[in-house]
Amino acid sequence: MSNVTTLSRGAAADGSVPTVSGIQNDVVSMTVAGQLFGIPVMAVQDVLGPQRITRVPLAPAEVAGSLNLRGRIVTAIDVRRRLRLGAREKDQQGMNVVVECDGELYSLIVDTVGEVLSLPTAAYERNPATLDQVWREVSCGIYRLKEGLLLMVDVQKLIGSAKAEAA
Amino acid sequence: MDDLLREFLTETTESLSVLDSELVKLEQNPNDPGLLANIFRLVHTIKGTCGFLGLPRLEAVAHASENVLGKVRDGEMVITPTSISLILQALDRIKLLVGQLEATESEPAGEDSDLTSKLNALAEGRADEVAADEAPAEVKAAPVAPEPVVEAPKPAPAPAAKAAKPGKVQSLYERFGGESMVDATIDATFQSVATDAPLKALFEGIDLDLLQGHWRDAVVKALGNINRYKPADLSKLFAPAVARGFGQGQFKALLGHVEGALKMLEVQPDVAAEVQPLFAGIKDDLLAGDKAATKTAVVAKGEGAAGGAVEQAKESTVAGQSIRVHVDVLENLMTMVSELVLTRNQLLQILRSQQESEFAAPLQRLSQVTSELQEGVMKTRMQPIGNAWAKLPRIVRDLSVELHKKIDLQMHGAETELDRQVLELIRDPLTHMVRNSGDHGIEMPADRLAAGKPETGTINLNAYHEGGHIIIEIADDGRGLNVERIKAKALSSGLTTESELDAMPEQQIYQFIFKAGFSTAAQVTAVSGRGVGMDVVRTNIEKIGGTVELRSREGKGTTFVIKIPLTLAIVSALIVECAGERFAIPQMSVLELVRTSSNSEHTIEQINGAPVMRLRDRLLSLVSLRDLLKLSEGGESKQKKDENYIVVAQVGTFTFGIMVDRVFDTEEIVVKPVAPILRHIQMFSGNTILGDGSVIMILDPNGIATAASGERAQGDGIGDAAAANDRAYGDGEKVAILTFRAGDGGPKAVPLALIARLEEFEVEKIEAVGDRRVMQYRGKLMPLIPIEPGYQPLQSGRQPVLVFSDGDRSMGLLVDEIIDVVEERLQIELSASRPGVIGTAVISGKSTELVDAGHYLTLAFGDWFSRGTLTAEKKRQKRLLLVEDSSFFRHMITPVLSVAGYEVTAVDTAKKALDLCERGLDVDVIVSDIEMPEMNGYEFVSAVRGTARWGNLPVLALSSNTAPEHIERGRAAGFDDYVAKSDRDALLASLEQTMANEGDHA
Structure with missing residues (x-):
């Protein structure tokens, strides 16, 4: 049953490359372990607060479990675990950023979700060569912001490579 | 893809599968006019549509086939296996072409004159030629064929058609579009007649196919093309209509429909005007019979026609009441309904927590409607299992020709319905099993006759519903499974050891055929015997929650019983908890629930760390869900749980217990596939959302069984030993x-x-x-x-x-x-x-x-057993036949006897012993058990006394029952001595005594 008939808003749902042609790029900002991350706003389906998550035994480490998003089952991926960062504080619950990848919904669990930023293409840069391998894998570039550096997440790669690991 | 083409492909594929089976039927009943008419109509339709769509290759092949069928229908030719084979070949070619058409949306280049010329030869009565080179014609896959053949080479020359080159003045025939256009026009005319109630009524009971055919031929002839129009007895054919008052006026109305049809087909107005009168040319023939035929018509009506009329009317109403819906639409609907069911469950759950609610009544109503809707949608997905069988008659027929066997395929319960998803999944396993039955099961005609069976073997296919499941039986009356061959094969492929085999009941030995790479076919045939089969069959069936069982009797046949769920979309599941996590287990594989605690009847025991439980005098292997899913968290595993629940599950013949902490109730769940990222975990078959909105993983008993036993072979052992139960060991x-x-x-x-x-x-x-x-x-x-x-x-x-x-x-x-x-x-x-x-x-x-x-x-003593033989040589080796149904005793007594110097042949039934006698086995003494299934020891010894070969042999009874009256009865039946089973020395002494006496006599 391929029953995927949801909000396929994000044409460039993978959000791999920010639109270079436009001057401004709309990005949902979020933080994981103090680091600022961004996902193209069109790739984001939903932002949810803490959810009841069902653990999936034997699943890859970064899979936090499954959750119910309005009748659809969404696989939750803990970005901290994916990026080999330390575990979240006990009292910190984490936010869910729901994205679509190959017709399946995934929820990325991050620490906080910020506002939607319009970022100028001029501030965009490629990954620095010194970036950690795991990070370089999932990032497709960096924006220089006043508040700090924002790492653009390649959703496809973030989930895809987790999938490859699982297979 | 073009809608028209898609429609054509769907329809043609359907027709082709019907044709396959109908033709095989025709071969068996060559005189069934109804069957023939149906076949003719189907081929004709294919041809007509091909022509209409401009598919010359397809049209040519279909046309040539139609020619042959036409001859048969007109009684000018008799159906022979050769002609059927040839037409089947033509169908295969059509399938191939259709397949390529589907893939590429255009007809592949090439030509089929090899086939069409043969068909034409057949149609012209030169059957010998066809028979001479009947070898299956290889399909010439797009050979060098610069120009696609426009028209099929027909028996009659069609020069006009071939000369379709620019610059030349085209004949009316060409301008109109050739024979296929005539056909299309007539078809369209009758379709439009069907909407004209008064006119339609007049046509009732008339063979429209025949009428259309004749009309077409007439028009084609009038167009100056082919001279094949036979005036025939069209008037007779049409008499019923005339009798009902079909006259000049009605004919005009018919012509009106022709005009409409021409318009509809967008024929050039000038061409249409020229052509139209030609269609009218049939008038005289139609009406000629007028009064003369009235009488015949009445008679005909009294007999077959009335029935035919009813049937045709029925057919058309059925056609009017069904519509074609794309499967995707249904699938989508099903998904939606599944979601609705989930939401309904959720609502009901909320309702339960509220004491009084004004929502209660409407919710109940909603719940009921949802259930009905679910049922209704489920029904739309239901298809008769016959759809999966449609190809089988053809396969069996080809098989019987190829293997020179005579096979009769009987099918019962083809109308039994099941979910199309399930249907798709069992199609291949079924086909494979029927092939297997035909190839391995059914013997050669000569062997069958020798075995006293009818020459023609029967494969029986039977489907029926049984409590939410569908049962499919595939039975053949062939040679049955050869236990010895399976044993030998199992040994040679290292699946088991000899001692294990000896202890196995037959039922368990049969299970080996489900192992990968296991084929006992002595030689690999094109049909089967490659050993990729039964394991795949079993895997596929188990994948959809089904089971395969098999029964076999040597010389009598084999029966496979497949049990599968009706649908996969919504299943009932048991919700359990383990280490604080909840899981669903499909109810289908759950046999029972057992509670264990240290002070209850059931306790968990350990064998070398492996948990087992005694359940009704049987040992049940247990699997800890906690360990299997690595659920234990730090401290939790330390506290030994006193109370456990065991979910007794069955996968195939393997029964095992799953240890869980708690058991909740059952719930209807919609199985959703797990995310790709989790698909590698074989413990889960899917996930779902429960009534309370939480996500839950669905356990896959298959996966658990595999993980639990590591290797299934061992698991089979447990299950089968249990299944074979009393029969095998205890009695x-x-x-x-x-x-x-x-x-x-x-x-x-x-x-x-x-x-x-x-x-x-x-x-x-x-x-x-x-x-x-x-x-x-x-x-x-x-x-x-x-x-x-x-x-x-x-x-x-x-x-x-x-x-x-x-x-x-x-x-x-x-x-x-x-x-x-x-x-x-x-x-x-x-x-x-x-x-x-x-x-x-x-x-x-x-x-x-x-x-x-x-x-x-x-x-x-390395030579303990071989020494026996040495001594035996000294005292002239005595051959002993042991008949004992308990494999345990066979196992125990055989070494004892071997050691004592006997060459032991052990069999498990009296029947087999007698078979050995027939096959000429020479023995010196027989030792037989008394209590055996089928034929007991008393009957056996009487039978032995009746044989020439063994009639005078000493026969010893071996029984656990040594009451004097039994001993008396044993002696009366013909036993020379009667020994208690457990008394080893007495047995040996008695044997020695008996043999000594025998020696004296000799």
């Missing part, structure tokens, strides 16, 4: 068993009958010779064997020893402690995992390992 007979302790683990046991003496020796008397222990015993050296390699005998005191002896040789088995001698029914529950152990059985309420005495005898 209720009690055996004296000595239980003892030795080495690690629980109690061990050995049948008392095998032990010569129980001794206790001073430890000091044990001496070491090399790495072996021996002691002086009765003036000889007796080897002492430890129970396991690393076993340490006692250091001081008295060492208990079990002495096994034979003639002048003895062997001692060192044990720690002799516990008891008990009389028990022996049921070996778990097969052995290491040498020296036959298996595990429940003795005195404890799991006890049954020791394989034969193993230790071999350890003590």
Whole structure:
């Protein structure tokens, strides 16, 4: 049953490359372990607060479990675990950023979700060569912001490579 | 893809599958006009549509086939296997072309004159030619064919059609579009007539196909093309309509429909004007019969026509009441309904927590409507299983031709409906199994006759509903499974060992055919025997939650029974909890639930760390869900749980228990596939959302079974031993068993009958010779064997020893402690995992390992068994036939007898023994059990006395029942002696005595 008939808003749902042609790029900002991350706003389906998550035994480490998003089952991926960062504080619950990848919904669990930023293409840069391998894998570039550096997440790669690991 | 083309492909594919089976039927009933008419109509439709769509290759092949069929229908030709084969070949070609058409949206280049010329030759009565080179025509896959053939080479020249080159003045025939256009026009006309009620009524009961055919031929002729129009008895054909008042006026109306049809087909107005009168040319023929035919019509009406009319009317109403819906639409609908069911469940759950709610009534109503909707949508997905069978008659027919066998395929319950998803999944396994039955099961006609069976073998396919499941049986009356061959194959492929095999009931041996790479077909045929099959069949069926069982009787046939759920979309599941997580287990594989606690009837015991439980005198292997899913978290595993629930599940024939913490109720769940990222975890078959909105994983019993047993072979053993149950081992007979302790683990046991003496020796008397222990015993050296390699005998005191002896040789088995001698029914529950152990059985309420005495005898004297043969040679080898249905006793007595110098042939039924007699086995003495299924010992001995070969042989009865009246009855039936089963010495003595007497007589 391929029953995927949801909000396929994000044409460039993978959000791999920010639109270079436009001057401004709309990005949902979020933080994981103090680091600022961004996902193209069109790739984001939903932002949810803490959810009841069902653990999936034997699943890859970064899979936090499954959750119910309005009748659809969404696989939750803990970005901290994916990026080999330390575990979240006990009292910190984490936010869910729901994205679509190959017709399946995934929820990325991050620490906080910020506002939607319009970022100028001029501030965009490629990954620095010194970036950690795991990070370089999932990032497709960096924006220089006043508040700090924002790492653009390649959703496809973030989930895809987790999938490859699982297979 | 163009809608028209898509429609054509769907329709043609359907027609082709119908044709396949109809043609095979026709071959069997060549005189069924209804069948023939149907076939003709289908081929004709295919041809017509192809022409209309401009598919010359398809049209040519279909046309040539139609020609042959036309001849048959007109009674000018008789149906022969050759002609059917040829038409089937043509159908295959059409399928191939259609397949390519589907893939590329255009007809592949190439031509089919090889086939069409043969068909034409056949149609022209030159059948010999066809037969001469009947070898299946290879499809010329797009050979060098610069120009696609525009028209099929027809028996009659069609020069006009071939000359379709620019610059030349085209004939009316060409401008109109050739024969196919004529066809299309007539088809369209009749379609439009069908909407014209008064006119339609007049046509009732008339063979429209025939009428259309004749009309077409007439028009084509009038167009100046082919002279093949036979005036025939069109008037007779049309008489019923005339009788009902079809006259000039009505004919005009018919012409009106022709005009409409021409318009609809967008024929150029000038061409249409020219063509139209030609269509009218049929008028005189139609109306000629007018009065003359009225009488015939009445008669005809009285007989067949009336029935035909009713049937046709029925057909058209059925057609009017069904519509074609794309499967995707239904799938989508199903998904939606599934979601609705989930939401409904959620609402109901909320409602339950509210005391009083004004929503209660409407919610109940919603719930009911949802259930009905679910049922309704489910119905739309239901398809008769016959759809999966449609290809089988053709396959069986081809098979019988190819293998020169005579096979009759009987199908029952084709209308039984099941979910199309399930249908798709069982199609291939079914096909494979039917092929197998035909190839392996059914014997050659000569062999069948020799075996006293009818020459034609039968494959019986039967489908029916049974409690939410659909049962499909595939039975053949062939040779049955050959146990010996399976055994040999199992041994040679290293799947098992000889001793394991001996202990296996037949049912369990059969299971080997489901192993990968297992084929007992002596030679690999094109049909089967490649050993990629039954394992895939089983996997596929189990994948959809089904089971395959098989019954076989040698010489009588094999029956496979497939049990599958009706639908996969919504299943009932048991919700369980383990380590705080909830899981769903499909109800289908759950047999029962058992609660265990230290003070209840059921407790969990351990064998070498593996948990087992006793359930109704059987041992059940347990699987801890906690361990399997690695659920235990730090401290939790430390506290030993006192109370557990066991979900007894069955996968195939493997029964096992899943240990969980809690069991909730059952819930209807919609199985959703897990995310790709989790798909590699074989423990889960999917996930779902429960009524309370939480996500839950659905456990896959198949995956758990695989993970639990590591290797299924062992699992099969457990399940089958249980299934074979009383038949195999016990038959209720009690055996004296000595239980003892030795080495690690629980109690061990050995049948008392095998032990010569129980001794206790001073430890000091044990001496070491090399790495072996021996002691002086009765003036000889007796080897002492430890129970396991690393076993340490006692250091001081008295060492208990079990002495096994034979003639002048003895062997001692060192044990720690002799516990008891008990009389028990022996049921070996778990097969052995290491040498020296036959298996595990429940003795005195404890799991006890049954020791394989034969193993230790071999350890003590490498030549123990071969020595028997040597002695035997000296005393002229005696051949002994042992008939004993209990494999346990066969296992136990055979070594004893071998040691005593007999060459033992052991069989498990009296029937087999008699078969051996027929096959000419020479023996010197027969030892038979009394209580056996099918034929008991008394009947057996009477039968033996009746044979020429064995009539005068000594026959000994072996029974656990030695009451005087039984002994008397045994003697009366013809036994020479009657010995108690457990009395080994008495048996040997009696044998010696009997043989000695025999010697005197000889």
